[in-house]
Amino acid sequence: MTHLYVNIEKKAFTPVGLPASSNVFSDFKLDFNTQQLTCIIGPSGCGKTTLLNIIAGIDKDFTGSVRFNDQPQSTDHKVSYVFQTPRLLPWRTVLENIQLIIGNSPSSLLKIQQVLQQLGLLEQLNSYPAHLSIGMQRRVSLARAVVSDSETLLMDEPFVSLDMANAAKARQLLLQVLEQHPKHVIFVTHDMDEALTLADRIVFLSGAPCQILADIPISTERLARNNDWLNTFKATLKKDNPNLKTIF
Amino acid sequence: MRHSSLLKPTLSISLLLLIWQVLSIFINTAVLPSPFVVFNTLILAIKSGELLYHLGFTLYRLCLSFFIAMILGVSIGLLLGRSEKVNQFFNSWLIIFLNIPALVTTILCYVWFGLIETAAIFAIVINKLPNVIVTIREGAKDIDEELVEMAMVYQLGHLKTLQHVILPQLFPYIMAAARTGLSLIWKIVLVVELLGRSNGMGYQIHLFFQLFDISSILAYTVSFIIIIHFIEIAILQPLDKTAKQWK
Numbered sequence: 001m002t003h004l005y006v007n008i009e010k011k012a013f014t015p016v017g018l019p020a021s022s023n024v025f026s027d028f029k030l031d032f033n034t035q036q037l038t039c040i041i042g043p044s045g046c047g048k049t050t051l052l053n054i055i056a057g058i059d060k061d062f063t064g065s066v067r068f069n070d071q072p073q074s075t076d077h078k079v080s081y082v083f084q085t086p087r088l089l090p091w092r093t094v095l096e097n098i099q100l101i102i103g104n105s106p107s108s109l110l111k112i113q114q115v116l117q118q119l120g121l122l123e124q125l126n127s128y129p130a131h132l133s134i135g136m137q138r139r140v141s142l143a144r145a146v147v148s149d150s151e152t153l154l155m156d157e158p159f160v161s162l163d164m165a166n167a168a169k170a171r172q173l174l175l176q177v178l179e180q181h182p183k184h185v186i187f188v189t190h191d192m193d194e195a196l197t198l199a200d201r202i203v204f205l206s207g208a209p210c211q212i213l214a215d216i217p218i219s220t221e222r223l224a225r226n227n228d229w230l231n232t233f234k235a236t237l238k239k240d241n242p243n244l245k246t247i248f
Numbered sequence: 249m250r251h252s253s254l255l256k257p258t259l260s261i262s263l264l265l266l267i268w269q270v271l272s273i274f275i276n277t278a279v280l281p282s283p284f285v286v287f288n289t290l291i292l293a294i295k296s297g298e299l300l301y302h303l304g305f306t307l308y309r310l311c312l313s314f315f316i317a318m319i320l321g322v323s324i325g326l327l328l329g330r331s332e333k334v335n336q337f338f339n340s341w342l343i344i345f346l347n348i349p350a351l352v353t354t355i356l357c358y359v360w361f362g363l364i365e366t367a368a369i370f371a372i373v374i375n376k377l378p379n380v381i382v383t384i385r386e387g388a389k390d391i392d393e394e395l396v397e398m399a400m401v402y403q404l405g406h407l408k409t410l411q412h413v414i415l416p417q418l419f420p421y422i423m424a425a426a427r428t429g430l431s432l433i434w435k436i437v438l439v440v441e442l443l444g445r446s447n448g449m450g451y452q453i454h455l456f457f458q459l460f461d462i463s464s465i466l467a468y469t470v471s472f473i474i475i476i477h478f479i480e481i482a483i484l485q486p487l488d489k490t491a492k493q494w495k
Contacts, residue, residue: 058397079401087398091416091494100412101402128494148402 002069004032004077004152004184006055011047011062013208023209024050025062030203030212034151034184039195042205048188049084051210052154055186056081068151080145080183082155086137088129088144095125098144108147115143118177135162135170142174146181153183157190171197175222196230197222204244214241281463290467298452299471306449307475309437313372314429320373321380322422326414328381329388346378350436351443358444368440375436380425387421419491427484434472 011025024047032038042048053059055066056079068077088097095112102108116122119139129137138158145153159167171194178185189195195202196218204213216237220229237244265283272282281289293299328335328342354371361367391414399409415422441450449468456464 053397056401058400078403081398081401083394083398085394087394089395089413089416091491092412100404100408130495144402 002034002151002184004034004055004069005065005067006030006032006051007066008051008054008062008064010064011050011054011059013047013050025064026209028064028210028212032184032186033201036200037178037185037187037198039187039189039199039202040205041189041192041195041202042210043207044190046205046207047210048205049156052081052156052186052188055079055152056154077152078148078150079152079154080148080150082138082141082145082153082158084156084158084160086129086134086141088137088140090129093126093128094121094132094140097129097140098147101144101148111147112143115147115177115181116140118180119143119173135166138162138170139173142177146177146183151184153185155185155187157188159194160189167191167194168197174198192234193230196233197225204241213243216241278460279462281466285463286466286470289463290470293464293467293471299468302447302449302452302468303471303475305445305447306437306441309369309372309441309448310430310433313369313376313437314426314433316369317373317376317380317429317433318422318426321377321425322384322418324377325381325384326388326418329385329391335385342378342381345374346382350375350439354436354440354443363444365445368445371440372433372436376429376433379432380429383421383425383428384418387418391417416491423484423488423491430476430479434476 006029008025008028010023011028013022013024030051040048040051050059054062057066088094089100092100094116095109098112099108102111113122113125116125119142121136121139121143124132124136124140129140132140142158145155159170162170175198187195187198199218201218202214202216204216205211206213214237218233220233268283272280290299328338350371353374357367357371357374361370395413395417396409399413404412437448438450438453441448442454443450445451449472453465453468456462456468
């Protein structure tokens with residue numbers, strides 16, 4: 001079994017124009033089983049995005065380490081990232097955006113077409129991002145992250161601006177695509193129901209300085225997670241963990 | 249649409265020529281020859297090969313110094329725009345170089361390096377460089393950090409990030425620097441040639457000035473204007489178009 005260890009001894013955040021800096025993380029440890037889909041829930045501003053950026057290697061301004069199977073983080077641990085915004089290059093078509101990441105060999109073209117078809121985007125293969133709706137751009141961003149040969153897929157509230165029906169649809173698509181391209185997923189959200197439908201494990205975080213409030217494994221099959229199950233699970237969670245009241 | 253886009257500039261140029269013609273008739277002096285006289289001089293200068301010889305030298309100096317200044321300017325501008333520390337340190341240098349008159353740098357280059365081609369090219373580059381740096385620096389400050397982060401996460405590497413993420417964002421600034429740069433270099437090249445070369449348009453115009461040959465001066469100027477329009481229509485505008493394809 002492979003693991004991803006995150007150990008943040010100290011991560012300070014200095015707000016612009018303020019002299020005092022406050023710690024977002026101090027002595028924060030979290031390890032991920034890479035076979036699982038882990039959801040992270042926490043109040044806004046608690047440092048969820050910062051945590052993902054540290055894992056992604058974008059944010060290097062912290063003391064501590066991110067290790068993959070006891071190796072220091074290096075180029076052989078690849079991550080892909082679905083950001084809150086799609087972050088597509090506007091001067092490249094859908095196909096060219098994804099080809100930039102995985103190359104333009106015939107085999108990668110096939111892989112791209114397959115994923116885009118699954119996400120209902122095959123017709124938009126040669127469109128520029130500006131000609132797509134925001135929902136489509138998000139799906140392209142997901143396709144890019146999924147086809148990349150990464151071990152870990154980071155997702156930062158990827159469905160936040162979609163309405164409930166479309167978000168549910170997007171979650172189903174995500175699960176379908178992950179079946180074809182299995183990856184270790186770390187999924188940040190503030191939506192309890194979203195986390196409960198997707199996760200193998202939910203980690204609840206507190207406000208700054210960020211601490212783990214609860215770490216809940218979910219073993220129920222995803223297909224069996226209907227509305228009744230959701231309500232019962234939430235009720236038990238609430239009873240067993242009174243410290244989670246800020247989340248509910 | 250296509251008709252009016254060609255018609256309007258033709259009309260406005262014709263009006264300018266008409267004003268020139270009328271003025272030259274009214275004033276009737278040797279210092280303002282009519283468009284016809286200038287046109288004849290131009291044809292004669294082309295036929296004799298003299299104009300093309302000197303124009304060739306000027307164009308050669310223009311191209312060489314333009315590309316050197318653009319490549320250096322984009323690199324340095326990018327560096328300054330991306331690093332606030334480096335920018336703060338070198339900002340005062342930039343202000344100094346921006347404000348040294350072209351005449352001063354040119355004379356200094358000739359005095360220090362001698363009346364040689366390298367000195368001429370160097371003088372033009374030194375005059376042009378600060379403008380490119382300033383324009384590209386503004387562009388580099390505007391680069392979308394989110395896209396750069398994306399490139400970092402997907403491990404695109406420096407070269408691919410530069411080629412596919414940074415340079416496309418800088419493109420409008422590079423075009424702006426190229427346009428203002430071209431018109432600036434034209435002006436500087438002539439000064440540099442006038443002061444220290446024995447060929448080129450600047451040298452010829454200096455000669456015509458001493459001979460008081462106004463129609464030749466105007467004929468050479470017209471050949472300039474034609475070349476500038478050619479560069480704009482044949483090179484810059486198509487470049488603009490291809491770059492805006494995705495919008």
